[in-house]
Amino acid sequence: MRSILAIATAALIGLVAPAARADTELTFYYPIAVGGPLTKVIDGLAAQFEKENPGVKVHPIYAGNYDDARIKALAALKAGQPAQLSVLFSIDLYELLEQDVIVPWDDVASTADDKAWIRSFYPALMANGTYKGKVYGIPFQRSTIVLYWNKDAFKEAGLDPERPPANWDEMRTMARKLVKKDASGNVARWGVEVPSTGYAYWMFQAFARENGQDLMNRDGNKTNYDNPDVVAALQYWRDLGARDKVMPEGTVEWGTLRQAFTEGKTAMMWHTTGNLTAVKDTAKFPFGVAMLPAAKQRGSPTGGGNFYLFKKTTPEERKAALAFVKFMTTPERAAEWSIATGYVGTRPDAYETPKLKEYAASFPQAVVARDQFQFATPELSTFQTGRVRKLLDDAIQASLTGQKTPADALKAAQAEADRLLKPYR
Amino acid sequence: MKHVQGWLLLLPAAILLVAFTHYPAAATLFDSFFSTGTAVRPSRFVGIANYAALADDPVFWQVLRNNAIFALATIPTSMALAMTMAAWVNGKLPARALVRMSYFTPTVLPMIAVANLWLFFYSPQIGLLDKITGAFGAPSHNWLGDPHTVMACLAVMTVWKEAGFFMIFYLAALQSLPPELAEAARIEGASRWYFFRRVTFPLLMPTTLFVLVNATLNSFKLVDHLFILTKGGPDNASNLLLYYIYQVAFSFFDTAYAATLTVVLLALLAGLAIAQFQLVERRVHYR
Numbered sequence: 001m002r003s004i005l006a007i008a009t010a011a012l013i014g015l016v017a018p019a020a021r022a023d024t025e026l027t028f029y030y031p032i033a034v035g036g037p038l039t040k041v042i043d044g045l046a047a048q049f050e051k052e053n054p055g056v057k058v059h060p061i062y063a064g065n066y067d068d069a070r071i072k073a074l075a076a077l078k079a080g081q082p083a084q085l086s087v088l089f090s091i092d093l094y095e096l097l098e099q100d101v102i103v104p105w106d107d108v109a110s111t112a113d114d115k116a117w118i119r120s121f122y123p124a125l126m127a128n129g130t131y132k133g134k135v136y137g138i139p140f141q142r143s144t145i146v147l148y149w150n151k152d153a154f155k156e157a158g159l160d161p162e163r164p165p166a167n168w169d170e171m172r173t174m175a176r177k178l179v180k181k182d183a184s185g186n187v188a189r190w191g192v193e194v195p196s197t198g199y200a201y202w203m204f205q206a207f208a209r210e211n212g213q214d215l216m217n218r219d220g221n222k223t224n225y226d227n228p229d230v231v232a233a234l235q236y237w238r239d240l241g242a243r244d245k246v247m248p249e250g251t252v253e254w255g256t257l258r259q260a261f262t263e264g265k266t267a268m269m270w271h272t273t274g275n276l277t278a279v280k281d282t283a284k285f286p287f288g289v290a291m292l293p294a295a296k297q298r299g300s301p302t303g304g305g306n307f308y309l310f311k312k313t314t315p316e317e318r319k320a321a322l323a324f325v326k327f328m329t330t331p332e333r334a335a336e337w338s339i340a341t342g343y344v345g346t347r348p349d350a351y352e353t354p355k356l357k358e359y360a361a362s363f364p365q366a367v368v369a370r371d372q373f374q375f376a377t378p379e380l381s382t383f384q385t386g387r388v389r390k391l392l393d394d395a396i397q398a399s400l401t402g403q404k405t406p407a408d409a410l411k412a413a414q415a416e417a418d419r420l421l422k423p424y425r
Numbered sequence: 426m427k428h429v430q431g432w433l434l435l436l437p438a439a440i441l442l443v444a445f446t447h448y449p450a451a452a453t454l455f456d457s458f459f460s461t462g463t464a465v466r467p468s469r470f471v472g473i474a475n476y477a478a479l480a481d482d483p484v485f486w487q488v489l490r491n492n493a494i495f496a497l498a499t500i501p502t503s504m505a506l507a508m509t510m511a512a513w514v515n516g517k518l519p520a521r522a523l524v525r526m527s528y529f530t531p532t533v534l535p536m537i538a539v540a541n542l543w544l545f546f547y548s549p550q551i552g553l554l555d556k557i558t559g560a561f562g563a564p565s566h567n568w569l570g571d572p573h574t575v576m577a578c579l580a581v582m583t584v585w586k587e588a589g590f591f592m593i594f595y596l597a598a599l600q601s602l603p604p605e606l607a608e609a610a611r612i613e614g615a616s617r618w619y620f621f622r623r624v625t626f627p628l629l630m631p632t633t634l635f636v637l638v639n640a641t642l643n644s645f646k647l648v649d650h651l652f653i654l655t656k657g658g659p660d661n662a663s664n665l666l667l668y669y670i671y672q673v674a675f676s677f678f679d680t681a682y683a684a685t686l687t688v689v690l691l692a693l694l695a696g697l698a699i700a701q702f703q704l705v706e707r708r709v710h711y712r
Contacts, residue, residue, distance in 0.1 A: 071675055095678060098463045186564045187550075197570070197658050248549050250570030251659040256548040265550045386676035397659035401572050 024320045027059045029076070030087040031069035031305060041340060049327050056320045066305065070095070077101055077310060084313045085321045087140050087305045090128035091381035091389075094220045097131060098383065102308045104134035105325075108318045117326055121347045122370075127218070127378035129306045137306030138325055139346040141337070143274045144369045144376060145206050145300045147293065151286040153178055153189065153267035164268075164290035168210070168236060171268070171293045175246035178267035191246030192268040193261075194237065195254040200396040201380050201389050202301055203270060206292050207233035209299025209377045215392070220382040221424040225392060225414035226407075233295070234406035238399050250401050258282075272303065273369040276342035280363070289365035291372045298375040304343065335359075344369045383424040388417050450691060456684035468681070475685040485686070487661050488669045491576065495665060496644040498580035499587065504636055506588040508629070511595030512621070525596070532590040540653035543582045544569075547654075569655055572662035579663055582650065587643065591636045598632040599625070638701055645694060666690055 032038050039062045046058040063069035066089040073086045088096070096102045109115050121139050129137020151161035157177040165171035175191025182188045194203050201215075208215055211233040216223050224230060241249040261269045262282045270292065271279075279287065292300050307325045309318065327333070334350035337343060339359050345351050351360070351370060360367045382388045395409035404412075457475050462468025479485050514525045531539065546553040547568040555565050568578050602625065610620045648668040651657055657664030657672070664672075667690065674683035 067675060184562045186559065198656055248567045250567040253548065253569060256544060260551055263551055386678065394660045401659045403572060403660060
């Protein structure tokens with residue numbers, strides 16, 4: 001009996017007492033929001049990093065989608081579990097700032113080399129990770145919205161299959177020609193579809209930007225929902241379904257739209273570049289990928305996940321974290337990651353690597369997102385971001401389903417957003 | 426000494442209950458009187474301010490109304506269906522085991538999987554439902570994207586999922602009924618419908634109460650499908666109370682308001698359960 005007790009006690013002590021360790025350990029949470037065996041890719045990269053950097057151990061923890069990852073990382077931090085860095089939604093910045101759990105990468109990037117590294121990414125991708133001049137988010141898995149079009153449908157409708165719509169008017173007139181009805185007058189193929197469940201605000205940011213407006217300021221404490229140009233943008237979206245009858249009326253489901261496109265039920269769709277590889281694998285017709293059409297200008301929001309560095313870290317851990325993130329974002333790895341997923345290469349020199357050059361030569365659709373970066377706008381992110389975003393989602397859906405006019409819906413959303421954001425001004 | 430032993434036997438269950446049921450419930454109630462704290466703005470006592478905000482929150486009233494509609498649409502239908510199915514598979518019919526199993530299958534599937542299946546049933550144009558209505562020449566309808574049809578779509582799916590589960594309870598109850606009753610009724614010349622109405626149905630009342638309580642709880646508890654199907658949209662037309670609590674807690678990070686909503690949900694469920702037991706208990710047992 002006594003010996004059993006002694007063993008149990010020893011085991012308990014062994015569990016509780018910190019093991020003597022010389023290694024720096026890095027634990028990081030990451031989300032995956034697209035298909036494919038990507039956890040293996042991440043584990044492989046972590047193992048490779050450990051080999052090149054003896055003395056550092058990396059524990060990647062797959063944490064579900066973006067919401068799950070944020071909840072798990074914050075819960076771990078609150079419970080005192082070690083987590084030194086994480087890939088989280090780029091728009092979680094203000095929430096993480098308010099929880100006071102992150103530090104800017106500038107604080108650890110001491111050498112000239114490190115500082116040059118922070119500036120090596122596309123500026124469009126840095127906007128969501130920067131607050132008051134400090135960089136908190138290093139772009140990793142980033143996407144943007146593009147227009148996919150079915151070349152066979154274009155040919156059938158007598159349109160040039162190699163020329164996608166360049167502006168809103170063209171998209172509307174082309175879409176009218178592309179609508180196909182069956183013998184009994186029911187629509188067999190729509191002209192264009194833009195998803196409006198789940199990420200309605202994201203799609204709408206593209207419309208607003210194209211009409212010359214951003215939906216929030218860079219300090220994250222003011223929205224611009226009721227600007228007349230923004231209202232006009234929502235009116236255009238609503239009219240595609242309600243007046244022009246080139247899009248189904250009501251909301252369009254994000255999750256099934258890709259299938260509707262690959263089955264030829266819509267000739268054009270707006271969707272994330274993250275779907276590119278999946279569309280490529282399932283579409284049985286030639287398809288093109290284009291920048292979103294312009295109204296006053298072109299435009300599309302960026303989206304996706306950034307690397308954040310947590311505050312509760314030792315100087316050694318911060319150094320190791322910096323080395324790891326630098327390793328994960330080299331041009332070669334950014335290129336490989338882009339090919340594996342459809343996410344964009346996060347830095348210009350990634351597109352200069354032989355691998356990505358070769359891929360782009362055989363599949364030119366892969367570089368459209370990059371070319372669109374010059375017109376990109378950061379994804380909607382403010383303080384109280386979940387609420388402020390949902391206000392817009394609800395306003396968009398209320399307009400698309402005809403419950404409210406775009407002007408009324410957006411005006412109400414703006415008033416409520418003002419109330420929520422006043423304390424942060 | 427006897428006392429000590431009794432308490433010790435109760436201890437494991439008591440610890441679990443207190444740690445995971447009673448303490449969280451009390452803590453939730455406590456939290457609902459404080460503001461949401463962040464590192465920059467610590468939490469402070471606000472009295473009933475959260476409840477005042479709740480009374481002013483149009484989304485709260487809408488999800489409450491949605492929940493009532495959802496409950497009214499799903500509970501009676503799934504119970505009636507469950508009873509009919511149980512009566513049917515309790516009789517002699519060929520391949521009875523297979524029929525029973527096929528009625529029960531939807532229950533075995535996880536709600537998330539069910540929602541993913543039905544998402545494609547309801548998809549405009551490519552979905553099964555549209556293919557069927559299309560065969561009769563009806564135009565394509567955006568089932569989940571139309572605030573007028575979205576709740577009905579969710580209700581149909583839930584009935585499909587739940588009825589098989591309740592059927593099991595009715596089936597068990599039917600099999601425990603003494604066969605002499607049926608024989609006696611046959612000798613007396615009672616019609617099958619009369620027998621069901623005057624004998625079977627009253628004898629099933631305890632089961633009906635049990636199923637009713639469960640169905641009511643489920644109509645508030647089941648929100649998994651919303652994550653896949655609609656995310657509460659369009660414009661909250663299909664949002665339910667528990668899903669709204671999730672949104673407030675984990676996407677708005679407003680834990681205090683989420684606690685307030687949770688207290689309301691708890692009170693509502695407790696009230697419903699008590700009312701059901703008290704009101705129905707009186708006339709539930711056959712005499």
